[in-house]
Amino acid sequence: MSEEFKIEIVNPEKSFLVKEDVLEVVVPAFEGEMGILKDHISIISFLKPGIIKVFSKSGDENYYVEDGIIEFKNNNLSILTSAIFSVTDLDKSKQGDLLKKAEAEASKSEISDQAKYLADQKVEVLRSIN
Amino acid sequence: MASLDDLKKRIASVKSTQKITKAMKMVAAAKLRRAQESAERGRPYSEKMNNIILNLSNGISDKENAPKLLSGTGKNKVHLCVVMTSDRGLCGGFNSNIIKKAKSYFSKILNEGKQLKIITVGSKGNDQLKRVYGDKIIENISFKESKNANYFDADKVGRIIIEKFEAGEFDICTIFYNQFKNVITQLPQAQQIIPLNNEEDHNNSDQSYEFEPDEDEILNNLLPKNISTQIFKAMLENSASEQGSRMSAMDNATRNAGEMVDKLTIEYNRSRQAAITKELIEIISGAESL
Numbered sequence: 001m002s003e004e005f006k007i008e009i010v011n012p013e014k015s016f017l018v019k020e021d022v023l024e025v026v027v028p029a030f031e032g033e034m035g036i037l038k039d040h041i042s043i044i045s046f047l048k049p050g051i052i053k054v055f056s057k058s059g060d061e062n063y064y065v066e067d068g069i070i071e072f073k074n075n076n077l078s079i080l081t082s083a084i085f086s087v088t089d090l091d092k093s094k095q096g097d098l099l100k101k102a103e104a105e106a107s108k109s110e111i112s113d114q115a116k117y118l119a120d121q122k123v124e125v126l127r128s129i130n
Numbered sequence: 131m132a133s134l135d136d137l138k139k140r141i142a143s144v145k146s147t148q149k150i151t152k153a154m155k156m157v158a159a160a161k162l163r164r165a166q167e168s169a170e171r172g173r174p175y176s177e178k179m180n181n182i183i184l185n186l187s188n189g190i191s192d193k194e195n196a197p198k199l200l201s202g203t204g205k206n207k208v209h210l211c212v213v214m215t216s217d218r219g220l221c222g223g224f225n226s227n228i229i230k231k232a233k234s235y236f237s238k239i240l241n242e243g244k245q246l247k248i249i250t251v252g253s254k255g256n257d258q259l260k261r262v263y264g265d266k267i268i269e270n271i272s273f274k275e276s277k278n279a280n281y282f283d284a285d286k287v288g289r290i291i292i293e294k295f296e297a298g299e300f301d302i303c304t305i306f307y308n309q310f311k312n313v314i315t316q317l318p319q320a321q322q323i324i325p326l327n328n329e330e331d332h333n334n335s336d337q338s339y340e341f342e343p344d345e346d347e348i349l350n351n352l353l354p355k356n357i358s359t360q361i362f363k364a365m366l367e368n369s370a371s372e373q374g375s376r377m378s379a380m381d382n383a384t385r386n387a388g389e390m391v392d393k394l395t396i397e398y399n400r401s402r403q404a405a406i407t408k409e410l411i412e413i414i415s416g417a418e419s420l
Binding site: 008 | 168171172174175176178179181182185186280281284285338339340341342343348351352355359362
């Protein structure tokens with residue numbers, strides 16, 4: 001029996017990634033990392049900044065996301081996100097830019113606890129990519 | 131009758147106008163292709179977003195305490211209308227069509243004795259509306275400096291709307307834009323985004339979802355995003371429509387200019403011939419009288 005399912009990542013501008021031969025996806029869900037295999041129960045959840053790991057027959061890929069929402073249904077995983085970057089494409093300067101932005105956000109004093117938490121997450125994840 | 135010189139000048143000026151309209155048409159055609167592509171590429175996102183929200187709102191157990199962005203404030207007093215137009219003119223009926231649609235909606239609302247607030251996106255809409263509804267316009271947003279519609283701009287508009295909603299400044303929000311159907315047809319649309327209109331309540335998915343965290347929190351997180359997404363969709367459709375509309379308008383203008391040049395050329399030749407004939411008659415009758 002095949003253990004594959006379909007993943008589709010879309011951002012507002014375009015369909016970012018479509019793959020049919022995915023074995024496992026690990027997403028940074030809001031309440032902790034979550035691995036999704038075939039025949040997972042239907043679930044809707046949203047993401048915090050982190051790395052999406054896609055394991056597929058045609059190779060593994062990592063993506064950095066800042067936010068998003070995932071829906072898994074009938075072995076279709078849809079990830080909607082407004083900011084996503086492939087880790088391999090993420091060069092030093094781009095990463096530095098994002099990091100600077102996140103750090104500036106995190107150091108603001110008047111933001112809410114949740115926004116602060118998210119910004120801290122961004123900083124942490126971006127630093128860990130190196 | 132205009133003199134020969136005047137005619138010649140007019141022909142030259144119509145010809146140069148034709149050149150301009152022709153160039154504009156080509157530019158619009160090139161831009162249209164890009165705008166159309168991005169409109170089509172943007173559709174999956176907003177469709178999926180809609181789907182998820184539909185599933186979520188079907189799954190929500192406690193309708194009374196549903197987030198206000200979904201269920202509305204329960205009142206129907208103050209209407210906020212977001213009129214999205216272009217920043218540039220010379221695009222046929224593109225802006226006027228949106229404005230016409232919006233104006234008929236405005237007068238309906240005002241006749242019902244409700245309060246009206248307007249946000250204009252794009253300077254052309256503001257220009258046309260401020261004469262009649264100037265006192266109702268509370269904000270004017272324009273993205274002249276951004277070349278293409280991008281999500282960042284849409285998000286800005288979305289945030290403004292949500293801020294105002296949370297401050298209780300309005301109950302119902304409707305956006306006006308042109309939906310791109312094809313190059314010659316653009317349909318002006320009025321879409322209600324707050325509260326979310328769940329008319330197509332096809333409850334086909336009995337499948338229950340697992341939510342993490344719970345429905346309310348996801349909805350609270352998702353609904354503001356959905357507003358931005360809908361606005362972004364409207365912006366993409368609008369920019370495709372604008373280019374399409376401009377292209378057909380400029381095509382017409384080029385054709386009209388061609389017809390005008392033909393007509394003027396005939397007139398020019400006729401009056402040239404008339405002048406020659408007149409001179410001949412003068413010479414002949416002069417010779418005869420001798």
